[in-house]
Amino acid sequence: MAEPSWDEIFGGRPQKPEDSTQQPAGPEPVSEEFPTARLSDPYAVAAAQANAAQAQAAREAVGTAGGQPLTRRELREAEVRANGAGPRIRRPRAPSPTAVGRPHRAARRGRRRAGRGAVAWFGFHDKVCKVLTFCQESVDYAGSGNGQKATVVIQSGDIGSDVAKELQRAGVTKTYQAAYAILIKTNQSFQPGSYQLQKQMSAKAALAALADPKNRIVHTAVIREGITAAQAYSQLAAATGRPVSEFQAAAANYQALGVPSTFPSIEGFLFPATYQFDPGTTAQQALQVLVTTMQKHLAADGVAPADDLKVLTMASIVQREAGSVPDMGKVARVFQNRLDAGMLLQSDATVAYGTGRTDHVTTTGSERSDSKNLYNTYVHAGLPVGPIALPGDDAIKATLHPTPGPWLYFVAVNLKTGETVFSTTAAEHDAAVKKWQAWCRQSPENMAYCN
Numbered sequence: 001m002a003e004p005s006w007d008e009i010f011g012g013r014p015q016k017p018e019d020s021t022q023q024p025a026g027p028e029p030v031s032e033e034f035p036t037a038r039l040s041d042p043y044a045v046a047a048a049q050a051n052a053a054q055a056q057a058a059r060e061a062v063g064t065a066g067g068q069p070l071t072r073r074e075l076r077e078a079e080v081r082a083n084g085a086g087p088r089i090r091r092p093r094a095p096s097p098t099a100v101g102r103p104h105r106a107a108r109r110g111r112r113r114a115g116r117g118a119v120a121w122f123g124f125h126d127k128v129c130k131v132l133t134f135c136q137e138s139v140d141y142a143g144s145g146n147g148q149k150a151t152v153v154i155q156s157g158d159i160g161s162d163v164a165k166e167l168q169r170a171g172v173t174k175t176y177q178a179a180y181a182i183l184i185k186t187n188q189s190f191q192p193g194s195y196q197l198q199k200q201m202s203a204k205a206a207l208a209a210l211a212d213p214k215n216r217i218v219h220t221a222v223i224r225e226g227i228t229a230a231q232a233y234s235q236l237a238a239a240t241g242r243p244v245s246e247f248q249a250a251a252a253n254y255q256a257l258g259v260p261s262t263f264p265s266i267e268g269f270l271f272p273a274t275y276q277f278d279p280g281t282t283a284q285q286a287l288q289v290l291v292t293t294m295q296k297h298l299a300a301d302g303v304a305p306a307d308d309l310k311v312l313t314m315a316s317i318v319q320r321e322a323g324s325v326p327d328m329g330k331v332a333r334v335f336q337n338r339l340d341a342g343m344l345l346q347s348d349a350t351v352a353y354g355t356g357r358t359d360h361v362t363t364t365g366s367e368r369s370d371s372k373n374l375y376n377t378y379v380h381a382g383l384p385v386g387p388i389a390l391p392g393d394d395a396i397k398a399t400l401h402p403t404p405g406p407w408l409y410f411v412a413v414n415l416k417t418g419e420t421v422f423s424t425t426a427a428e429h430d431a432a433v434k435k436w437q438a439w440c441r442q443s444p445e446n447m448a449y450c451n
Contacts, residue, residue, distance in 0.1 A: 140178040144205045145198025151217065151279070152210065156192040163190060167206050171199040178203035193218065194278045218276040223290070225272040225392035226319045228358055232270055232390060236286050239277060246283035257284070257291045260308055268312040268387020269294050297393055301400060313383045315391035315399040320349035321410075323418030325394050329403030330422050332395075334410050336402050343408070345377035353388035361415070362450065411436050415449040 150170045154163060160183035167173040182188075182203055190210055194217040197209050209215050221239035223232050233247035250257075254266035263269060270287065271294035277286055303311050314335065322331040335345055351363045354375030368378040375384040391399075407422040409429035413436045421432035440450035 139175040141174045141200045141202050143200075143202060145172075145201040148199040150197050150199045152195045152197055153278075154190045154192050154195065154210070158190065158192070160184065160188070163210070167203070170197070172197050172201050172206045173203050174200070179207060182207060191216070194280075217279055219279065219281070221275045221277065221286075223270065223272040223275065223390065225395065226389050227272070228353070228389055229265070229267045229270055231358075232272075232290070236283070239275075240281050240283070240286055242281075242283050242286075247287065250282075250284040250287050254291075257288050258295060259291060260305065262309045264386040266291075268316050268390060269308075270390050271297055272390045272392050297396065301393075301396055303396075303400070309386065310383065311396065311399055312391060313387045315395040316387035316389040317345070317347055317349060317384075318398055319391040319395040320353075320389050321347060322395070322398075323412045323415075323420045327410075327418070327420050328395055328398035329401070330405060330407060330420075331410060332398045332402035333405050334407045334422065337406070337408055339382065341408070342381075344379075344381060345383070347377045350375045350377045350384045350388055354384075358389075360451075414439055416446070 148171075150172050152166055152170050152172060154166070158166075161176075161180060164173075164176045164178075164180040164183060167179050168176045173179050186207075188207060188211065191213070195210055195215045196217050197206060197215060201209070219239040219241070221235050223235055227235075229251065233244050233251070236242070236247055237244045251266045254263070254269070255261055257266070259266055259269045266287070270290040273293065275286070275289060277289075298305075298308060298311070314332065317335060318328050318332045322328040335347075338345055348361065348363045348368075351367050351370075351373065352358055352360050354370075354373035355363075355367055367373070368376065370376055371379045374380065375388060377384060405422070406424045409423040409426070409432070410420055411423075411429065411432045412418060412420045413432060421435070423429040423432055436450075440446050
């Protein structure tokens with residue numbers, strides 16, 4: 001048989017019999033001498049024996065009243081006389097089944113107090129730590145980052161608090177307060193744009209990184225003078241990561257970008273220059289930058305909005321036909337002299353644009369005789385219906401201020417260097433054309449330029 005458990009010794013619930021067929025036990029036996037004490041309760045039996053012994057001693061000391069048993073009061077008084085003021089032997093209270101193994105009541109009270117203290121500590125930890133600096137958590141990271149990239153965007157007009165919020169949002173700084181406390185003291189300014197930093201940087205390191213232009217993320221697009229708008233779309237797409245189709249769609253609604261309705265397309269109204277775009281720039285936003293830049297240059301050159309079409313159309317022809325910047329003024333003078341004389345411009349560059357073969361500098365007889373080509377200045381008088389390329393500021397200035405001279409003709413006799421001969425008569429021009437043809441036949445390399 002197994003050893004009795006602690007609960008069984010001290011009156012706990014009897015364990016379930018191992019044999020499910022065993023009949024349940026009867027009532028627990030009690031002491032024959034002391035019926036109020038259970039045999040399983042040794043403390044109760046011992047207390048009963050002690051009380052009986054004291055009662056017997058009291059009787060022997062005071063006797064009985066006529067052989068009658070003493071009352072409880074008489075017994076207590078006899079007890080006091082016999083034993084003095086000492087305490088009576090009390091029956092120890094048997095522990096309840098649920099109390100077996102529990103600590104003393106005082107210990108439990110101490111633990112409850114400790115438990116309430118722990119709850120109070122965790123409940124008010126943040127408030128307490130604001131006062132007690134020994135447990136206060138740092139509001140800043142240490143070092144220059146954990147190596148993970150983070151992009152911080154500074155918008156135009158952002159102030160110090162905006163920058164501090166953005167740094168925390170991007171996971172760069174630990175808290176808003178860390179960066180803002182420094183910005184209040186330094187009054188640091190920032191260049192709008194996107195910056196590549198690291199996560200978990202100290203506020204000091206993060207602000208220093210924002211001040212370094214090397215950390216700015218930019219997409220550069222180089223739009224060269226003389227290329228067409230379609231070619232510019234490809235350059236912009238490569239820089240921004242946007243598909244060419246988005247630029248084509250945005251350019252189709254060119255009037256919404258500020259291009260006058262007199263223009264047949266956005267051609268010529270995109271200013272050629274080097275541009276830097278922030279990540280996320282849309283096709284419409286990029287084109288708007290180029291259009292706005294062209295508007296600013298036209299205004300700076302004194303061009304009235306009503307003259308935009310005429311000036312940019314002429315400037316685009318000058319840009320495509322001139323072999324060098326110094327010759328642009330002379331080329332502009334030739335075309336202006338021909339317009340003034342009522343002559344056809346006879347520009348191969350305009351014919352080529354109308355055919356879509358903008359990679360060629362020469363045209364065929366059939367192309368020059370095609371009247372359906374609205375850009376064919378061999379058959380249509382005056383300027384073509386619109387620009388044929390993106391003119392730069394030099395071509396615009398040359399158009400507005402052509403070099404004085406009587407020239408009516410010009411031809412580039414060396415396409416490698418851009419050397420150009422300007423003539424006043426047709427005979428002079430024919431001689432210059434023969435010189436150009438001879439140069440083209442000198443070598444395969446020269447012929448490649450001519451073709």
